Amino acid sequence: MTTLVWFRQDLRIKDNPALFEAAKSGRVLPVFILEPADKTGETHPLGGASRWWLHHSLKALQQDLPGLVLLKGSARHLIPEVAKQAGVEAVFWNRCYEPHAIERDTDLKSSLKDDGYEVKSFKASLLYEPWELETQSGGPYKVYSPFWKAARQIEIDDALPAPEKLEIADYDGGEELESFDLLPKKPDWAKGWEGLWTPGEAGASERLGSFLEEGLKGYGKLRNRPDLPNVSRLSPHLHFGEISPRQIWHATQDVMDRRSSLGDDGMKFLSEIAWREFSHNLLYHFPKLPSENWRSTFDEYPWKEPEGELVKWQKGQTGYPIVDAGMRELWQTGYMHNRVRMIAASFLIKHLRLHWRHGEAWFRDTLVDADLANNSAGWQWVAGSGADAAPYFRVFNPITQGEKFDPDGDYIRQWVPELRELETQYLFAPFDAPAEALEKAGIKLGDTYPKPLVDHAKAREAALEGYEVVKQAGQDDA
Template identity: 65%
Template sequence: MTTIVWFRQDLRLADNPALAEAFANGPVLPVYIVETPEQAADSHPMTGASHWWLHHSLKALDATLGALGGRLVVMEGPAETALERAVAQSGATAIHWNRCYEPHAIARDKHLKTRFSADGLSARSFNASLLHEPWDVETKTGGPFKVYSPFWRAALTRPVAAPLPRPSGRLVSPDGLGRPLDSFGLTPSKPDWAAGWLDLWQPGEAGASALLGTFLEEGLKGYGELRNRPDLPNVSRLSPHLHFGEISPRQVWAATRLYTDMHPALAKDGEKFLSEIGWREFAYHLLYHFPTLPAKNWKPAFDAYPWRESEADLKAWQRGMTGYPMVDAGMRELWATGYMHNRVRMLVASFLIKHLRLDWRHGEAWFRDTLLDADLANNSASWQWVAGSGADAAPYFRIFAPVGQGQKFDPDGVYVRRWCPELARLPNEFLHAPFEAPDRVLKAAGVVLGKTYPRPIVDHAAARAAALAGYEAVKEAGGVAAE
């Protein structure tokens, strides 16, 4: 009795309930389906950097399945047609998958479950991506949470299931089913803007497990404070692995709890780290209950905000050429590595929204294209948080000062010097504000403002005043409280 296991955002064997249940019932046909945005009816499709990671993650999964005597069958979409073909060629009597929570995926999966069940197949779905289902954590009145802290307190009262061990069983793969992974063109070639990324990342289940172990051993101590320092290695960098399901939040939870039980002095750092998993849970909670989150202001009053349109300013931000080193360093790190430190993400987002007064949706789209961990729930919730238009949002009048943020969180200039090497010879005093440096200091450092490094594209004080003035329209629409 063959079961098709449809892999999606769960590219691992351990703690994979759909796979474990399928192996318990007989042989398994493992399938991944590559769909175009049109086939998937996805208005926020995977692009750019995510495709690179997907290719290498699928390659790693295929190698893991190969060690069990099988292979991953990679098929082209649409999903319904591909699954019909897989059923016909394998004689499968069941289809299992782990749940996705994006609006288009929920609609598609409901349709597929109804359609295949009507044909007499057992179509079952499981939770492999979250500690708790979005509908299981509720307010006392039974509705969804709209503020993170009470959501996480409520979630912490619920037991977290232990992760499942890696299952084993017989794999099948009918001849002629699927296409070679390379034929899907998921990796860039002309130009290969991801050249060297395999030196930075190890996509796949083994890479995720190794990275978590390294973080617990070397990065957890001091995490509560040092996680804000982009010049230090006190972050896990697990976000791409979590997004593609190469490791589950239950595995992260269990490993962290075990490690802090063994090292009680790190308990507070462990709780802070797990609270970041909590933010991910909250983002999915919001996306499930408010499916327009990626496209519309969560607080409708923010529709009144008078956004600017400036292609030149947007491109300067994207290229890391704003004239503010901490902002530019973050944007260049993103382009060079597919990743950006979380503290810097908040800064560059604030700069786009509140200094340049460009719509947060421009930033969400750029991050979705360039981030390896471009998670629809996290990305949308976080951008709206910074904008002030989202749930539990940052106060609209909280406008990060780029110079002050650099001085506070990159005090020795290690981060800026790495990503803005043209400023490397500036003394720390002026590194985060080269436009304030005397001519003799600039000359000694080989910096020519406007040539080797841009002048600021906007004045901080003027930008802050303009942003606050813009928020007056939102206040009049009833969207924010007075300062």
């Protein structure tokens, strides 16, 4: 039997259930389709940074899987067309959980079955199917802690090996990778990223091994320190399916079993993998999560219209060093440390009082790990409009957050070099530094480094006033 295996968010050979099962049945025709958003109805298409990653991930997969067919267009039309041309008997894929993908896959599975093909889909990108975990009263979990407690009771399947034998079917057709036009050109804002990242299955495996060996120890406490290497940086590899959560789960458990002292750190790391699962659970059950407030009372929040402040936030010119460091790290690397993501997001929403959708859109365009579920759930969590977002009125102080999580100022100095010579005691709020300290460091506020866009105390007060409107709306609904 010849089986068409449709690759999507599973750009790997190992622990790929669709590929594994197809290989057992005979020849395999591996296919990847780049679908333009207007062909899918997708409202949140891949951003520029994700497109850069996808190019290099596909390039790596082509090396691991010679015979991979690249196509561009509507999968609804291309899959049946290629299946007929290639004379396949079956079509397999691993499941996606975005709203547009569910609709597309459901329609396609039905039409292919009507045409006489065997069609199977598999779990590959999540530990738990969104319909597997329900509360005792029925329905999805809306709070993370009980979700994680319930998830820990479920045994995780072993990861699958690479197929023992993989016979690739012949197919005369397909596109060249360069025709996808995924890379930035004028300008090439991703220049140098190849030295920062290694997209592909081998790079993902190497990154996991390095983290477990060197970064897991102390993870529970040090993961909040952007100046330290105690984070996995596996998120883009997970997003494109170059590694599976099952592989990560079992590799981490193995390390915990061998080194009992890493038990707490390992469990904390696994809880972060489960947070990703929780986000996908939310997206599946609440498909409007990327575009609408999960808590409808937040529709009443008095957002401001974006003006110059949004651009200054995007460029890392807010006058608050920890925020600016994060935004510049994002632009220069396609990544931002998770703690700083929360600080930068809080600043946009609660200091500038701009709608979380503006931040979600910018992160989606500039992050190499811009996962629809994580990005949407994360922004709504910070805004207070999402699930498990209590206390929703919390406003991060960007000064004290910097002092707490970048105590020596190494992270700020790396990404905001114009502040490099400023004494650490003044580094987190240079606008409060004495004139002689600024002069000694060669800093002219408003010239070499911006003055703060807003006053923290006043901005916090205004944000809380806005939340009073939300609170009142909730009381009125009750």
